[in-house]
Amino acid sequence: MPLNIKISNFEGPFDLLLHLIKKNEMDIYDIKIHDITNQYLQYLKEMEELDLEIASEFIVIAATLIEAKSKLLLPKPKQNEVAVELDDPRKEIIDRLVEYRKYKLAAEFFKQKEAEQGITFSKKPEIIEDKKIVDNNDIFKNISILDLYNLYSSLMKKYLSKINTSNVIQNQIPLDNFKIEDKMLLIDEIINNEGRFYFSNIIKESSSKIEVVVTFLALLELIKLKTVKIYQEDNFYEILIERIQENG
Numbered sequence: 022m023p024l025n026i027k028i029s030n031f032e033g034p035f036d037l038l039l040h041l042i043k044k045n046e047m048d049i050y051d052i053k054i055h056d057i058t059n060q061y062l063q064y065l066k067e068m069e070e071l072d073l074e075i076a077s078e079f080i081v082i083a084a085t086l087i088e089a090k091s092k093l094l095l096p097k098p099k100q101n102e103v104a105v106e107l108d109d110p111r112k113e114i115i116d117r118l119v120e121y122r123k124y125k126l127a128a129e130f131f132k133q134k135e136a137e138q139g140i141t142f143s144k145k146p147e148i149i150e151d152k153k154i155v156d157n158n159d160i161f162k163n164i165s166i167l168d169l170y171n172l173y174s175s176l177m178k179k180y181l182s183k184i185n186t187s188n189v190i191q192n193q194i195p196l197d198n199f200k201i202e203d204k205m206l207l208i209d210e211i212i213n214n215e216g217r218f219y220f221s222n223i224i225k226e227s228s229s230k231i232e233v234v235v236t237f238l239a240l241l242e243l244i245k246l247k248t249v250k251i252y253q254e255d256n257f258y259e260i261l262i263e264r265i266q267e268n269g
Contacts, residue, residue, distance in 0.1 A: 033078060033079075034061075034078055034079045034081075034082035034083075035082070035117065035118055035121040036121075036125075037061065037064060037079075038057065038061065038082070038114075038118055039118065039121070039122060039125070041057050041060050041061060042057065042118075045057070045060075049115065049118055049119060049122070050115060050119075052111060052114075052115065052118075054086065054089050054090050054093055054110075054111050054114075055090055055093070057086065058083075058086040058087060058089075058090045061082075061083060061086055062083060062086075062087075065079060065080075065083060082114075085113065085114060086114065088110070089110040089111050089113075089114060092110035093110060093111075198231070198232075199231060199232045199235040199236075200235070201235055201238050201239045201242060202239075203239075204235055204236045204238075204239030204240075205239040205242060205243055207223070207236075207239075208223065208236075208239060208240060208243060208249070208262070209243070209248070211223065212249060212262060212263065212264050213264075216263065216264070217261060217262060217263035217264075218261075218262055219259050219260065219261055219262070220237075220240065220251075220259070220260035220261075220262055221259060221260070223236060224236060224237075240262065247265055248264065248265060249262050249263065249264055249265060250262075250263060250264075250265050251263075
C-alpha cells in the first residue's frame with residue numbers, strides 16, 4: 022500500500038510544483054524552469070532547517086528539475102522548431118504535472134459531490150401492503166336492476182343539466198350581447214357604491230362564460246386607464262378591486 026506523504030501542506034512534489042506555478046502566474050505548458058527550480062530547492066532547504074525528513078520523491082523531482090535546468094543552459098545547435106519542441110527538457114516534467122493536475126481536479130470534484138451527498142435526505146423505504154383484490158361480483162352485490170336504472174337516470178339528469186347550463190359556451194354566440202363599455206360602467210357603479218369589492222362577486226351574476234370574459238376585459242381596461250387597482254395575494258386567490266384615489 023503506497024504511503025501518502027504530506028510535507029508543509031503539500032501532498033507530494035507535484036502539489037508543491039503546482040503551487041509554485043500558480044504563485045508565479047505561469048502557464049503550465051510554458052514554465053520558467055530556472056525560477057521554479059530555485060524556488061523548489063528553497064522549499065527543500067527550509068524543510069531541512071526545520072529538521073523535517075524529506076521524502077525521496079521530493080529529491081527525485083529536485084534532481085529532474087536541476088537536470089532540465091542544466092540542459093536549457095547548454096548551447097544548442099540550430100534546428101527546426103519542431104525538433105526544438107520535441108527536445109524540450111521540460112517536457113517530462115510538464116507532462117507529469119498536467120496528468121497530476123487532472124487527477125487532482127477529479128479528486129476535488131468527487132470530494133465536492135461527496136459533501137453534497139451528505140446534505141441530501143432520501144425517502145425511507147416503506148412497506149406497501151398489498152390491497153385486497155376486489156371481486157367484480159361484489160360490486161353489484163345487493164344492487165337491483167331498479168337501482169341501476171335510478172343511478173343512470175340521475176347521472177343523465179346531471180349531464181343534461183351541465184350541457185344546458187348558462188356557463189357553457191353555446192355553439193352559436195350572439196354578437197354584441199355583452200359590451201366592454203357596459204361592463205366598465207357596471208364596475209364603476211359598484212365601486213362607487215361599495216368602495217371595494219371582490220371580482221368573484223360580480224361574476225356570480227354572469228349568465229355565461231362569455232360575459233365573464235367581457236367583464237374581465239372591462240376590468241383590465243379600467244386598470245389601464247388607472248381608474249381602479251387590484252390586489253391578489255397569490256395565484257388563483259380572490260381579486261380585490263378598489264378605486265385609485267386622485268391626489269388633491
